[in-house]
Amino acid sequence: MNYDIEKDISEILDRLEKDNISFNNQTVLVTGGAGFLGSWVCDVLVRQGAYCICLDNFASGKFENIEHLRDFANFRFINHDISKPIYFGFSNHPEGICIGDIKKLDIIMHMASRASPFEFRQYPIPILKSNTLGTMNALGIAKAHNALFFYTSTSEVYGNPPEEAVPTPETYFGNVNPVGPRSCYDESKRAGEAFIKAYELQHNMRAKIVRIFNTSGPRIRYGAEFGRVIPNFIHQALNDLDITVFGDGSQTRSFTYVIDEIEGFFKIVDRDEALGEVINLGNNKEYTILELAEIILELTGSNSEIIFKPLPIDDPERRCPDLKKAKQLLDWEPQTPLKEGLKKTIEWFKDLEKNE
Ligand SMILES: NC(=O)c1ccc[n+]([C@@H]2O[C@H](COP(=O)([O-])OP(=O)(O)OC[C@H]3O[C@@H](n4cnc5c(N)ncnc54)[C@H](O)[C@@H]3O)[C@@H](O)[C@H]2O)c1
Numbered sequence: 023m024n025y026d027i028e029k030d031i032s033e034i035l036d037r038l039e040k041d042n043i044s045f046n047n048q049t050v051l052v053t054g055g056a057g058f059l060g061s062w063v064c065d066v067l068v069r070q071g072a073y074c075i076c077l078d079n080f081a082s083g084k085f086e087n088i089e090h091l092r093d094f095a096n097f098r099f100i101n102h103d104i105s106k107p108i109y110f111g112f113s114n115h116p117e118g119i120c121i122g123d124i125k126k127l128d129i130i131m132h133m134a135s136r137a138s139p140f141e142f143r144q145y146p147i148p149i150l151k152s153n154t155l156g157t158m159n160a161l162g163i164a165k166a167h168n169a170l171f172f173y174t175s176t177s178e179v180y181g182n183p184p185e186e187a188v189p190t191p192e193t194y195f196g197n198v199n200p201v202g203p204r205s206c207y208d209e210s211k212r213a214g215e216a217f218i219k220a221y222e223l224q225h226n227m228r229a230k231i232v233r234i235f236n237t238s239g240p241r242i243r244y245g246a247e248f249g250r251v252i253p254n255f256i257h258q259a260l261n262d263l264d265i266t267v268f269g270d271g272s273q274t275r276s277f278t279y280v281i282d283e284i285e286g287f288f289k290i291v292d293r294d295e296a297l298g299e300v301i302n303l304g305n306n307k308e309y310t311i312l313e314l315a316e317i318i319l320e321l322t323g324s325n326s327e328i329i330f331k332p333l334p335i336d337d338p339e340r341r342c343p344d345l346k347k348a349k350q351l352l353d354w355e356p357q358t359p360l361k362e363g364l365k366k367t368i369e370w371f372k373d374l375e376k377n378e
Contacts, residue, residue, distance in 0.1 A: 025369035027240055030281050031065050037285050038070070043292045046071035049127050051169075053104045053160055054134030056083030058242045059174070059234075062284045063131060068094045075124065079103040081148060082136045087241050104134045105151035107159055110167065118159075127167040129291060132160040133174045137207070139249035139334070146206035153210035154217070161221045164229075171229040172291050175215055177304065178208045179233060182338040191344035192233065192300050202336040215300065222298060230296045232287060235304025235343045239280030239363060240370035252277065252364070255315055256371050259324035269333035271312030274340045276305040279363030282356040289352040296351055302343040305356045321364055 038044070050067050054060040055076030060083065067074040068091055076088055077100045091097040100121065102108050107118025111125045135152040136145055157173065164171040180190050181198035198208045221227035238252040245257050258265045286303040290296045309317075315328050348354045 049073045050129040061087035104156040153214040157214040177235040188340045189344040231300040237278040237283040259322040264329045274308040278305045279358035304343040
């Protein structure tokens with residue numbers, strides 16, 4: 023094994039300790055906990071002494087992401103689709119399943135949603151359901167337990183912003199196509215945010231929303247079919263396949279390494295200043311897609327050729343967060359340079375290829 027995940031988890035734990043952030047003795051429900059980001063969240067919670075309940079239906083998550091957590095007595099897994107009702111602390115309820123022995127939840131981290139572009143085509147209805155019905159169900163659980171609610175929204179709520187709205191602040195309302203190929207994701211995340219605002223208004227819900235910008239790292243699904251640019255390019259480079267750049271490659275993205283993002287999540291969950299807020303977390307250093315392809319070729323030493331394909335419909339031209347709010351409220355900034363994160367991700371993918 024070239025990549026050591028425990029080192030990265032320790033780095034997150036150290037950063038949280040420095041900021042006196044601890045979830046010891048808290049009971050936390052993580053929906054989507056078997057996914058890429060959710061499993062990192064579970065790893066941190068379990069090691070901090072929280073009782074971590076991971077709920078997932080393996081729509082896009084993997085058992086391997088959480089298998090090791092079975093050794094911890096403070097970890098529990100529930101196989102369930104969050105767009106269907108579920109109740110905690112009730113042993114009986116006319117609809118949905120009941121988890122009777124968990125009487126009190128302190129925090130709900132609602133992360134369940136497929137998030138890869140290929141899934142927008144294959145699974146638009148489950149995606150819509152996870153972020154609407156699923157968010158409503160998760161909010162219902164939070165309401166019953168008077169729990170803090172944390173929601174993973176996305177930079178996709180901004181759609182394709184005009185030049186003057188890049189870097190994009192949280193106050194930008196978005197330029198989203200409601201009937202386009204990405205609308206199941208973009209619009210359902212927007213609806214998820216609206217559900218949260220409604221629960222805040224009507225039920226005094228304590229809630230926090232993060233808008234995540236492109237985040238990658240170990241455990242992100244690997245392979246060209248998954249439609250996320252970093253795993254695609256690395257997969258193509260490691261296998262000497264053509265690197266497919268859409269358009270002329272001049273569109274920009276900004277990339278965050280997973281440990282920075284996870285640290286940011288926990289800062290949001292912890293800080294009272296973040297109550298009722300929507301906060302961008304990402305990296306504000308922009309790279310063109312062509313630059314990214316060239317960096318991955320260099321780091322992998324690959325012989326792949328770069329080829330160009332037509333740009334997908336509604337693909338945003340620029341994606342870059344305004345991070346002033348995260349800095350001001352959380353004193354958070356991404357710390358990992360792109361190449362460093364990519365090197366670790368490449369090592370992890372190489373380990374995966376060896377084990378296949
Ligand atoms: N990684 C990113 O760059 C990024 C960017 C923006 C937003 N997000 C958001 O962060 C969250 C996690 O994303 P990720 O990158 O880890 O993706 P992922 O696909 O690896 O994880 C999503 C998890 O949710 C689970 N899930 C999906 N639908 C479900 C349902 N109905 N019931 C229960 N579980 C369900 C999946 O099985 C998977 O384990 C998602 O809400 C996503 O929209 C991620």
